[in-house]
Amino acid sequence: MTSSLDIFLNAISTGVVLGSIYASIALGLAITFGILHIPNVAHPALVIVGAYFVYLVGQWGISPIPAALIGLPVFYVLGMALYSFYSRTFERKGQANVLQSLTLFFGLSLVIEIAIALFFGSELKSVDADYVGSSLILGPITMPYRLLVPALFAPIMISALWLYFNRTHSGTAIRAVAHDDRALSISGINPTWIKRHAFGIATATAVVGGAALIIMGPVEPFAGRFQIGRVFAIVVLAGMGSIPGTLVVAIMIGIAESFVSAYLTPSWSPGVAFAILLLALGLRPQGLFGAAR
């Protein structure tokens, strides 16, 4: 017989873990949208591509985590190519307006989904790993490894990125280009090169997010659609440009959803992320961690 303390503790731990997985999916968007102000609606679709990449590599016997690492350079290059396409499309006008960017990336996400469906078929695909199926038991808390292992990806990525953005030259340049790219070019750095580099990094995180998803459960080509809303909510709520904020907010949302599931009915949990977002935006429009505008 589980006590109410047990349910409470498990609800929190499940929420933390789920939130961390959401964060790994949202991270790339936090970079492109938060730092570069490019509304890359296609990011969830790219995460699904990442998941399928991990699946594909897994067919040759490579387990998900090494597969994701192999994918990092591949997706980095892919991200750079995407940015080149984006900047070439809008080069004539300089800055794309919101409507055009949104439509472009929506179109892109459709093309990506169909490409996956054509190449892999529409059946669910999953991966196997040794740790899937067993759980970590810490007192009253039972935590499946299937959730725990992917949950570690986000904190690791975020720490790495934080170090990169704050301690390295090129990382600082990325932060600078978000604030004022003209000033950056005056100091001798090509802003387009920096932005392309940042987009590459953001897309590289997609393969890690995809690995997290496919370890958690099977995926199908159109699975990205269910993540779009949540991922955007997380990024906006965190406040533009705050990478660590992404993790905190994602965990908050994970816990909120988990509590609604455990104590109310699960049917209401899809609305949770957005209800929180709408409320928060009403009270604090710059997000919880963003700089005041």
Added chain:
Amino acid sequence: MTTRRQFNKLAAMGTLGLAAPAILSSKAFAADKPIKIGASVSLTGPLASTRAGEIGYQLWRDDVNAAGGLLGRKVEFVIYDDQSSASNVPAIYSKLVDVDKVDVLISPYGANLSAPLMPFIKQRNLFMVGMFALAGNDRARSNKYFHACPWGPDSMLGWARGFFDIAKSINAKRIAIINSDLEFSSSAAQGGAQVAKEYGMEVVMNQSYPPNTSDFSAILRNINNVAPDAVFVCSYPADSAAIIRGVKEIGINDSVQIFGGSMIGPQYGSLLGSLGEDLNGLVNITTFVPEPTLQSPGIESFFKRYTPIAIEQKLDPLGFYIPPFYYVAGQIIEAGVKGSESVDIEKMAQYLHANPIDTIVGKVAFNDIGDWTKRRTLMIQIQNVKGNDINQFREPGKQVILDPAELKSGNLITPYNAARKAS
């Protein structure tokens, strides 16, 4: 700013372009006109996993044409992709009926996609075979609608009944019901609750969850907390997988005798393969398994030809759940045409209501609203699965039939925890 004149010109050209075929088209009369069957299949979208059924249509069409066609006329299918969206269905079926001039219709997959068509076929007096639409004709009550699926009459309750019959036979009193918040699973859960009440059982938990839930720890813990005797689960493939994994990770109360019931997913090759041994002990609904009590030359021939095509097209390699019934849909039309010796839908419908027909899944008779007179859904228990090779599921003994009694091929192992370990 565009002038009114420019806009008018554009509009006029556009209208003419759209209207021209309607005004200019004429019906061409050809001597040996083929018999056309119109249908939509979900090639894309959330229901895209059902598209393997199209192979059933193709195999039936090829068989019939190889044998000389129907009444000497070739059979052709006209198929469109409905993208799993109900809003595309009215226009597609109007095209089938009004432009392509098909002779008979087959519905899209499932109740949600078929529902827009029910008033349409009644108002226009059309003949339609229904694919996997639970209680599809209960409201419209068309007399020219025939299910190709084995639910039987009163399908909302009938679907779930096998599970509860087994529950009754082991004296289960406390039932927990969980369902995904989608059409099929909601209907099944509601039907289950009603049957439980009818059998005097107590529903101690009745919870629905949103369709893309990936983690069931909270729900499973709640289930363990109420210690039910049976857990009736109505889920779709992704959540079925998550639930079964969750059971393995979190554990389930020893009180649970039978678990499962209405889980979609464990019938598909991909999930059977990836979940493998974790599926042992599951009591679940299905429509076909390769058990000796069900085999026949017809169904064996079907699978022999289905499997290589499915593998090549990257579709469900086992194809137990849906594809045979797409073949049966064709056979229903075939029986109607041959039996009434015409393509007159009044005569076809009359014949089908009055006579049982032979199909690859056995003899079928219809009631006045096209349900099968006898429920033929199977309740099976998955047993003796080892490892992840899906080919083991082609052998008997892995999915033993518990219900209906005349097709029984094995014995139930309870409680669920024991059945999970036994192999």
Added chain:
Amino acid sequence: MKRNNLIFALGAILILLAGFFAPSIVTNPFYFFAGYVIVQYIVIATGWNVLGGYAGYINFGAAAFFGSGVYLSAFLFNAFGLPLWVGIIGAAALGAILGLAMGYLTLQIQGVYFAIATLGLVIVLETIVHNLPGLGGARGMAVYGPAPPEWSGGPVQYVFFVILIIAVACVALARWIEHSWVGRGLRAVRASEDAAECSGVPTLKLKLVACSISGAMLAAAGAPYPFYTNFVEPVTAFSLLIGLNAIAMPLIGGTRSWAGPIIGAIILASAQQIATVTISSELNILFVGVVLIAFVALAPNGLLGLAKRKSAGTAQ
């Protein structure tokens, strides 16, 4: 100016007459089924453009208003037997109220944030509708409408004429807004909200007006839908595709004028309808995606923008 108004009014009457007599000329019902979807999107694109094109506030949540209109209309008919006309007016009213509420909630937000908040509205509303008893939930609600009137020629011809009337009304309203002080104010907001505020333009009031009218039109577009499909369920009523088309169609046609959404809707919706019954496979969606990307790359101000550039070029 007055002459243009007269021409427009004449054109509108002609279109309505054409719609009324269409069933006698076009005997094949299929064109009404396909045509319904196209005209429905004219309404959606026009409604979206009032807020998105005129004021520059990109609304991701067109589906929220559309779905609300669908469900209110279906509910009013199923529960109270109220006729379609009441459903349309009710839906418009509901859309206006929702638009007002959205406007208030997003008072301080601009740009892409606003877009995201509107996306949230879709999900929240869909969740609410999903869970309200009496609306059918996931299993949807069947709507067996009344027999259509004698003169209409059939159920689908009737709803087609209804949505045509709604379209003409909405386009007329959008045109009026564009030429009135409201339109001028919205253009100022679109160009620079701060500058507009400083010059005394009542930006808040205008935003709220635009939100309400846009919401009312989008919801009105959904009101006849239950009588078209005879069935409503949350996934298609609040579908992502509606929101996507609502954005793409004005983009393709041009956002600055009332004619742009019409052109974009006719082009994109017709293309989708044709693709559904010809290509009819995954390539359908691929096609839509490629069309979107192509238009953004080649005609970022829509076809009207392209036409304007060409005529400006030759005028030299």
